Amino acid sequence: MxxxxxxxxxxxxxxxxxxxxxxxxxxxxxxxxxxxxxxxxxxxxxxxxxxxxxxxxxxxxxxxxxxxxxxSEANCILDEELLRERLVHALALRERLGWLPHCRLVYGESDRLPGLIVDGYGEVLSVQIGTAGMERVRDEIVRALVKLCRPAAVVLRNDLASRGLEGLESYVEVAHGEVPAVVSLRENGASFEISPLEGQKTGWYYDHRRNRARLSHYAQGRSVLDCFSYVGGFGIQAAMGGAQSVLCLDSSQSALAGLSRNAERNGVADRVDGCRGDVFDSLRALRGEQRRFDIVVVDPPAFMRRKKDRRAGIEAYRRLNRRAMQVLEADGLLLSASCSFHLSPEEHQDMVAGAAADVGRWVQILERGHQAADHPVHPMLPESEYLKALLVRVCGY
Missing domain, CATH: 2.30.130.10 (PUA domain)
Structure with missing residues (x-):
């Protein structure tokens, strides 16, 4: 046909x-x-x-x-057979990385499955469908995943805002098995407990895997401030890397409750604390208390979701990084991250340098980070390469 x-x-x-x-x-x-x-x-x-x-x-x-x-061929049918073929190819990459079953299993267009995201949390798969084309074959997607991965449960986390652009409703649904309230995952030797039904995004941010690992190498004996910490991805791994103390800031009480449980799971509860509040306000308060940290992590939500948000978004990033630098020790380290595609790597670097100049300091770039390899970049789709991270030494006072 x-x-x-x-x-x-x-x-x-x-x-x-x-x-x-x-x-x-x-x-x-x-x-x-x-x-x-x-x-x-x-x-x-x-x-x-x-x-x-x-x-x-x-x-x-x-x-x-x-x-x-x-x-690239004509008359290709989007059915369970094609889905299975593409899923096998995607899973082969993650197996080669050695990250199964705790990683991103499918990353949309980069895995030739546009509009489909699948994250693995052991025996539970969390699926996000972002387009009408994939929504039409959602049952086939679930069947193919069950046959290939044999998970205990599959949850559809179809509550992302971008579905509205496709004319799709927002919902969360258990499509296979029974999904527990919490599941565990492993990353860089640490163990985390997250909620697959109520956690942010699909429950975890696997894209920062390599950046968290790199930061932990600098943490030995240091004091660390983790801003927008969620359930402690950066902070707990820094503590496991030998950080003397870690303070995590987040506006979500449930996220900080998860942080406490995860600190206990990893045996670092005596060195990890959480503080609830608006991060901008909390940074101002810490400065007022003359608190200083050896390492500060700023990993905010996207401040720039559309092109027209650029000016306000860049200013928000600059203000955040400026406040982070004001609570850094002399020659302290700042990990500045952005998940806004509309902020280019060059603009991100300029923003960090500008924030330093605003407070009379200057920076040296030590490392550049990006999304982990289970989020492969489509060479013709710049939007698939969204995550930026700069690890800088902030000099002077």
């Missing part, structure tokens, strides 16, 4: 030919292939203006990203 065609406008095929996995609505020849002819999630053959086949995609006529490529 031949799929219907989605024709691109004249001279708009080059990017797709080079491997970019998205088609934008303003690139479609709507006279030959009106978007009103398609339902969200329909599979189509993407064709150049001249009719040259470019591959198979699923469409959403209501989204700016109106088509997402599944294959």
């Amino acid at each position: 031949s799929l219907p065609n989605l024709y691109l406008r004249r001279r708009h095929e080059r990017r797709v030919q080079r491997g970019h996995p998205w088609v934008f609505s303003n690139e479609v020849d709507i006279e030959r292939s009106p978007m009103t002819a398609f339902q969200a999630g329909d599979c189509v053959n993407v064709s150049s203006y001249s009719g040259k086949p470019l591959g198979t995609a699923y469409v959403n006529p209501h989204s700016l990203i109106c088509a997402r490529l599944l294959s």
